[in-house]
Amino acid sequence: MWKPDRYSNKPLYEQIADFLEQRISYGEFPPGSLLPSERKLAEQLEVNRSTVIQAFAELRSFGIIESRTGSGTRVSSTKWGATPKHTPNWKRYSEGGSFLPNPPFLRKIREALTDQPSLIDFASGELAADLAPADEIASLMSSHHYTSYLGYDNPQGYVPLREALVSYLKKHRSIQTNESSILITSGSQQSLYLITQCLLSPGDAVAIEDPSYCYSLPMFQSAGLKLFRLPVDQYGIRPDDIRTLYKKHRIKMVFLNPNYQNPTGTVLANERREQLLKISSELALPIVEDDPFSLTAYEGKPPEPLKSLDTFGSVLYIGSFSKIAASGLRIGWMVAPRSIVERLADARQQMDFGLSVIPQQVAAQFLKSAHFEPHLERLRIQLQFKRDLLIDTLRRELQDLVIFDIPYGGLHLWCKLIPDVHDGKLLDEAIQKGVVFVPGSVYGSDSGFVRFTFARAKNDEIKSGITRFAEALRSLTSINSSL
Numbered sequence: 001m002w003k004p005d006r007y008s009n010k011p012l013y014e015q016i017a018d019f020l021e022q023r024i025s026y027g028e029f030p031p032g033s034l035l036p037s038e039r040k041l042a043e044q045l046e047v048n049r050s051t052v053i054q055a056f057a058e059l060r061s062f063g064i065i066e067s068r069t070g071s072g073t074r075v076s077s078t079k080w081g082a083t084p085k086h087t088p089n090w091k092r093y094s095e096g097g098s099f100l101p102n103p104p105f106l107r108k109i110r111e112a113l114t115d116q117p118s119l120i121d122f123a124s125g126e127l128a129a130d131l132a133p134a135d136e137i138a139s140l141m142s143s144h145h146y147t148s149y150l151g152y153d154n155p156q157g158y159v160p161l162r163e164a165l166v167s168y169l170k171k172h173r174s175i176q177t178n179e180s181s182i183l184i185t186s187g188s189q190q191s192l193y194l195i196t197q198c199l200l201s202p203g204d205a206v207a208i209e210d211p212s213y214c215y216s217l218p219m220f221q222s223a224g225l226k227l228f229r230l231p232v233d234q235y236g237i238r239p240d241d242i243r244t245l246y247k248k249h250r251i252k253m254v255f256l257n258p259n260y261q262n263p264t265g266t267v268l269a270n271e272r273r274e275q276l277l278k279i280s281s282e283l284a285l286p287i288v289e290d291d292p293f294s295l296t297a298y299e300g301k302p303p304e305p306l307k308s309l310d311t312f313g314s315v316l317y318i319g320s321f322s323k324i325a326a327s328g329l330r331i332g333w334m335v336a337p338r339s340i341v342e343r344l345a346d347a348r349q350q351m352d353f354g355l356s357v358i359p360q361q362v363a364a365q366f367l368k369s370a371h372f373e374p375h376l377e378r379l380r381i382q383l384q385f386k387r388d389l390l391i392d393t394l395r396r397e398l399q400d401l402v403i404f405d406i407p408y409g410g411l412h413l414w415c416k417l418i419p420d421v422h423d424g425k426l427l428d429e430a431i432q433k434g435v436v437f438v439p440g441s442v443y444g445s446d447s448g449f450v451r452f453t454f455a456r457a458k459n460d461e462i463k464s465g466i467t468r469f470a471e472a473l474r475s476l477t478s479i480n481s482s483l
Contacts, residue, residue, distance in 0.1 A: 323410075
């Protein structure tokens with residue numbers, strides 16, 4: 001949040017008056033809207049109430065605001081002098097539209113991380129800077145001259161990148177495809193967005209895992225889709241549940257994350273995979289497979305994707321660089337039938353005329369380079385170290401307060417809390433203690449679950465972060481026990 005500059009030559013009250021005037025002129029406070037009270041604004045801006053009183057007096061002198069006893073301070077309906085000047089009600093616009101905002105907990109987490117950069121971050125689902133191949137990519141960029149034409153690229157994506165992905169998918173994911181069946185996107189979420197907007201219609205029923213990262217994405221509700229849940233146990237979803245949902249609700253599509261599922265970390269059992277594909281074929285039901293974590297497998301060979309077993313052409317396969325290299329490159333991909341790729345490429349072209357070609361060139365070079373496989377090996381070792389550090393600290397600090405299964409890949413640890421605590425109160429208390437996490441209810445679970453992402457925090461922050469979380473949890477537990 002904005003704060004006045006105490007080192008500026010301009011008095012604090014003038015800075016506050018200018019700030020409020022700007023927000024009013026931008027329409028954030030429409031004519032007639034109520035401003036925060038003097039006391040509340042003083043607390044938010046960390047100034048004396050008398051300073052806010054001076055700022056309000058300044059704005060009143062220009063006819064911008066008006067105060068009435070018992071009614072508070074409002075933006076003048078005829079501000080800027082005698083002639084009424086009307087600003088669009090931007091607040092109403094911001095609350096309108098069909099595209100919904102992120103869930104409140106995610107917005108609170110984002111605001112907390114913005115306002116308090118020192119927070120220990122167990123919430124952000126991305127790699128820390130020291131896990132990304134920054135040096136390798138810098139070396140590639142310095143040794144390759146990207147002097148090709150920099151106009152709009154092929155709507156499906158940069159051809160050499162799609163050719164490199166054909167080899168990558170065959171070698172690392174046992175998927176046989178060709179460049180015409182690949183669409184380059186700006187990440188997994190854009191792939192999901194294109195699918196929900198272009199292949200489904202408002203009112204369609206779809207199935208998602210419970211809990212599921214998909215549940216945290218308002219794009220499904222924004223598209224007018226009806227969500228039905230597939231409970232996840234230690235072996236993943238139960239395929240017969242899909243048949244039941246299809247009979248009852250005529251679901252049109254299934255969205256799954258079978259390998260190191262987000263948030264639970266589970267891997268769909270092999271026998272369930274076979275049963276799932278059989279049912280999908282019987283019902284002619286498409287499966288969207290999101291596979292961002294497989295190559296982070298800590299021990300042995302990564303589990304194969306559903307797509308590698310898909311002999312019926314039922315699976316739309318989504319992948320991304322975000323969880324194995326660098327989220328900032330904004331490179332993802334989808335493997336799909338050519339008709340689907342062409343449909344989605346056309347829609348994406350309407351959105352942005354295609355992706356920036358330079359990150360695609362970098363990604364293509366990185367995939368083909370000698371740096372790629374050593375980077376993956378280092379990434380697995382470092383992620384496993386972070387996971388073990390997190391588990392050791394949880395067992396030491398919260399041995400009798402949490403239950404969890406150990407994940408063997410991915411970036412997340414899913415915990416069930418034994419004490420009965422309120423999600424929102426625990427998050428607030430944790431932020432006050434200096435640590436942030438994602439409450440399980442964001443992913444559709446009942447209150448009482450948390451997701452810790454261990455890839456973002458530095459090694460020396462993990463112990464401290466869990467200690468702070470333990471303090472927050474115990475403080476609420478002691479309050480509840482005293483009531």
